[in-house]
Amino acid sequence: MAGVNAMEKKLAEYKCDTNEAICLKLVRFPEDVDDEGTSFHPEYSHQLYGDDEVAFGYKGLQIQLYYSAGSLTTLFKVKYSSKVTEKFECVEPDDVEGKIREIIPQGFCGNTDDFISLLEKEANFKPFGNLIHTYSIHNEEAGEDITYQIHKVELASSGFREYHGRLQTFLMWFIETASFIDVDDDRWDFFLVFEKYNKDGETLFATVGYMTVYNYYVYPDKTRPRVSQMLILPPFQGEGHGAQLLETVHRFYCNSPKVQDITAEDPSENYVKLRDFVLVKLCQALQSFSADKISLGFSEDMAIEAQEKLKINKKHARRVYEILRLRATDMSNEEVARAYRLEVKKRLFGPYKKNQRELTKMRKCLRPEELASQVSQMDTQLQHEELERGYQDVLGEYRRIIERLARA
Known part of the structure; x- marks a missing residue:
């Protein structure tokens, strides 16, 4: 029995937390590859490695998934200090590499030198689709305003299908119930956020995040855009890009008379908070939501104006009203x-x-x-x-x- 326990302890040394083992990176410059400060890790890995998010069979396991900042050309390498089969012949390690291969498209680099040489081609990468919004955010560290662009993209855009295949791999690590979409369905709309930056005097673009929207049919002649996936990549989170993206997409659909209203598929708690902020920001400019009207209670005029001008359904309009009513209410009274x-x-x-x-x-x-x-x-x-x-x-x-x- 003591021998069995000793063996279990030895084998336990070969268990790794996959959220820690997986190292993600958006690479702009060759020196970023070896800079640990540019790495980030998944929030989730259960869809590939099980509910316990553990890989067995390795010590010092590191799964490197490095992406060029713009085109997302991928470097994929698995490193470890020792493997269980080197010590225990009858025990097989988990196929950690095979799990990653299930989600990343073919054409990735397995060699760092090849990956670095491909970085030189990033100057040729340009954002897909049509530019629909530009905004700037002041960067304290750089001491300057950084410019960002939001593009509406058609699936037929040259090279976009392959690029999207690389981009959507991030969903597995940061959305708990993520799944890949059927890109052959032409009812999907894609919205992407890019950062403009300079490298050796050239203007380059880095991928910041994206949103997918599915256009459902509403009888007899309307559509109901439903936000399916939304992700701002971790290096850019907390800077206001999510609000910029959601507001831009909302305004885009508001311009279409064919749109009934805009909804979201199984929204997360964070998405609901973001939507509240964006919808209140939009509705506070409407006549029916003015301060003198707010004090009279929620009205049908509010529901109608929110739906007609901003494609907001009655349930969400009521929530907006309650937020604006609270802002106008003296809670000490x-x-x-x-x-x-x-x-x-x-x-x-x-x-x-x-x-x-x-x-x-x-x-x-x-x-x-x-x-x-x-x-x-x-x-x-x-x-x-x-x-x-x-x-x-x-x-x-x-x-x-x-x-x-x-x-x-």
């Missing part, structure tokens, strides 16, 4: 604060009322013990506590949006 609280809670109470209606319908077909179980789940006191928690959560979210608006 007990009476107005109570009015605001009751209005938000009335909306939050909607699901509970629906459950009560369903319970009424079920009374005829439920056995007594089943009915008692359902009733206990809807205890009035529990409802009040749940509503209060929900209200406080919403209040916290709204205040963060208002603070960001003030900074903007």
